[in-house]
Amino acid sequence: MNLLRQSLLKVNIFPALVSKQQNTRLYSKIEAVFKTKPLGSRMTVQGWIKAKRKMKAVTFIDISDGSTSDKLQVALLRDVAPNLDVGASVRVEGTLQTFGNKDQLELVAEKLEIIGQCKHEDGYPFNPRKSYSMEYIRQYLDFRPRTNIFSSVLRVRSSAANEFRNHLANEGFCELNTPVLTSCDCEGAGEVFSVKPHNENLLRQMARKGISEEDTFFNTKAFLSVSGQMHLESAVRGLGHVYTFGPTFRAENSKSRLHLSEFYMLETEEILDNNNIETVLSTIEKMLREVTQSLLDKNLSDLEMIRNVQVNQRKVNSNVSEYEVEPLDLENVRKTFLPSCPYSIMTYKEAIEILSMCKEDFKVKPDHENGLAKEHELYLVKRNNNIPIFVVDWPSNLKAFYMKEIKNTSNVAALDLLVPVVGELCGGSVREDDVHVLSTKLNRLGLEEKMSWYLNMRKFGNVQTGGFGMGFERYLQCLLNIPNIKDVMPFPRWPHNCFM
Numbered sequence: 154m155n156l157l158r159q160s161l162l163k164v165n166i167f168p169a170l171v172s173k174q175q176n177t178r179l180y181s182k183i184e185a186v187f188k189t190k191p192l193g194s195r196m197t198v199q200g201w202i203k204a205k206r207k208m209k210a211v212t213f214i215d216i217s218d219g220s221t222s223d224k225l226q227v228a229l230l231r232d233v234a235p236n237l238d239v240g241a242s243v244r245v246e247g248t249l250q251t252f253g254n255k256d257q258l259e260l261v262a263e264k265l266e267i268i269g270q271c272k273h274e275d276g277y278p279f280n281p282r283k284s285y286s287m288e289y290i291r292q293y294l295d296f297r298p299r300t301n302i303f304s305s306v307l308r309v310r311s312s313a314a315n316e317f318r319n320h321l322a323n324e325g326f327c328e329l330n331t332p333v334l335t336s337c338d339c340e341g342a343g344e345v346f347s348v349k350p351h352n353e354n355l356l357r358q359m360a361r362k363g364i365s366e367e368d369t370f371f372n373t374k375a376f377l378s379v380s381g382q383m384h385l386e387s388a389v390r391g392l393g394h395v396y397t398f399g400p401t402f403r404a405e406n407s408k409s410r411l412h413l414s415e416f417y418m419l420e421t422e423e424i425l426d427n428n429n430i431e432t433v434l435s436t437i438e439k440m441l442r443e444v445t446q447s448l449l450d451k452n453l454s455d456l457e458m459i460r461n462v463q464v465n466q467r468k469v470n471s472n473v474s475e476y477e478v479e480p481l482d483l484e485n486v487r488k489t490f491l492p493s494c495p496y497s498i499m500t501y502k503e504a505i506e507i508l509s510m511c512k513e514d515f516k517v518k519p520d521h522e523n524g525l526a527k528e529h530e531l532y533l534v535k536r537n538n539n540i541p542i543f544v545v546d547w548p549s550n551l552k553a554f555y556m557k558e559i560k561n562t563s564n565v566a567a568l569d570l571l572v573p574v575v576g577e578l579c580g581g582s583v584r585e586d587d588v589h590v591l592s593t594k595l596n597r598l599g600l601e602e603k604m605s606w607y608l609n610m611r612k613f614g615n616v617q618t619g620g621f622g623m624g625f626e627r628y629l630q631c632l633l634n635i636p637n638i639k640d641v642m643p644f645p646r647w648p649h650n651c652f653m
Contacts, residue, residue, distance in 0.1 A: 180244065184220035190258065192249055198225060198260065199244040199268065201299065202237055204281060212237070216245065216260075219298075222305050222458040226252075226259045233265050239281040240271030240299070284465045287640050294644055294652055302462035305455035306641055310629055312452050314398070316444045317419055317625075321396050324436075326421060329388050331381030331397040336373050337604070344404045345376040346414075377402035380622060383555075385422035386584060387610055389618050396421040398625070406648050410637040411527070411575055413626065414646040422620035425583065428557060430566045433581050433619045434543050437570060438496050441541070445490040445632065449483065456483060459633055478574060481634040485539065489573055489631070492540045500546040501564075504533060511536075524551045525569070530576030541578075542571045554594040555607075557583035557619075568621070574631045575638075581621025586611055 180197040200218030214237060215224035227245050247262040271277055278293045279285065279300065290297055297303045318328065334348060350356070350370045359369040367374045381397040388395045401418045425432050463480035508519035508529050517526040533542055547567040549558060556565035570579035585591045588611045595601040629641040639645040644653055
């Protein structure tokens with residue numbers, strides 16, 4: 154221990170980071186310590202030990218409290234250095250100083266208290282000296298937020314959610330909380346979760362009255378929402394521009410790297426000045442550009458942490474298929490979401506023609522009647538130098554009934570936005586505003602009576618609207634170059650897995 158450290162131990166300055174608004178907190182957040190750097194201040198921090206280095210006269214530990222990816226180094230003399238395990242939670246009181254040529258921050262400890270022990274021999278799943286694959290980490294959803302990469306992913310996720318909300322608010326969109334419980338299957342695919350009360354007495358009571366389990370509580374079938382779009386279509390006719398951001402559910406029996414049973418959707422609905430889909434394209438592109446730029450500006454340390462861990466994971470887990478995707482590259486993120494040129498636009502017909510003429514050995518042969526497979530989407534984006542592509546003017550038989558028919562064609566004014574890593578990121582359309590056309594479609598589907606409210610919206614003071622839905626987790630996958638959607642969701646649910 155040098156003389157500077159010893160002299161600093163004698164300094165007795167009250168904590169400088171506790172404001173009047175935070176006077177109930179008895180410790181300083183590590184993020185605030187790195188931002189303000191109050192050298193010479195006496196303070197208390199608490200967090201989890203991420204690393205430990207034991208020297209002859211002093212022990213160094215790295216502390217994280219989850220507020221930042223940066224770890225605060227703590228210097229412990231022998232008399233304040235009990236037996237410590239990596240992963241243990243501690244509270245440390247000391248004085249802040251710098252060390253080394255780069256003036257790195259260090260807390261010289263006078264007092265250390267162990268809050269919670271972490272005995273690895275009792276079954277703690279992570280060894281501090283070992284790099285683990287995302288597949289291994291995924292087995293421990295309860296401990297996963299403690300890892301460096303996943304805590305950074307969660308902080309970026311939180312920031313991204315805030316940035317999307319801030320952007321849409323600045324653009325004049327009003328947030329609407331659409332229901333999780335709903336009586337309609339918006340997509341019409343039937344991949345919904347039914348809802349019924351978990352009350353055997355009530356179910357038996359209703360059964361004696363001839364009421365089915367599905368109709369017991371709401372007097373109608375009820376589902377977990379697959380989309381808030383139709384509720385937005387109702388609200389847009391009173392509020393103008395609206396959006397919703399919340400959980401949606403799909404009972405799709407798929408364990409692929411791009412599917413979850415519960416995920417988050419960002420959906421917008423806005424009034425259009427004309428029947429042109431370009432307004433929706435512009436809304437999407439501007440949003441993705443501005444949000445991505447904000448994340449690059451504000452979350453650089455977490456993005457760098459994610460990349461560093463991915464690089465190490467590839468070194469020790471190169472045989473795992475998920476590591477075929479390259480580690481996060483910030484320059485590639487800029488080239489994808491912030492290109493100097495506008496995002497590309499092509500028609501569905503043009504996309505099929507490109508795929509049919511290329512020499513790529515696709516598993517699924519491109520066909521006009523069958524839509525785009527994931528491999529087709531990724532090929533088109535790669536061919537476009539990984540710049541996003543809007544695919545527009547889709548055949549009506551491939552899209553939902555509510556999409557606007559394009560006059561004198563068999564197409565609808567629909568869009569899919571294709572990006573690297575995940576393929577389709579956004580799907581949207583101009584909504585059909587012709588009551589007679591919509592009534593005919595619903596009648597053909599046997600839904601005219603059930604969806605009468607959807608028709609009524611267009612009978613009184615109607616306006617032309619359009620909107621889109623974006624899979625929030627898919628955006629994070631593309632941004633962070635994370636192949637598996639389960640690794641950007643705090644507690645993922647997929648078929649046969651609903652742990653915790």
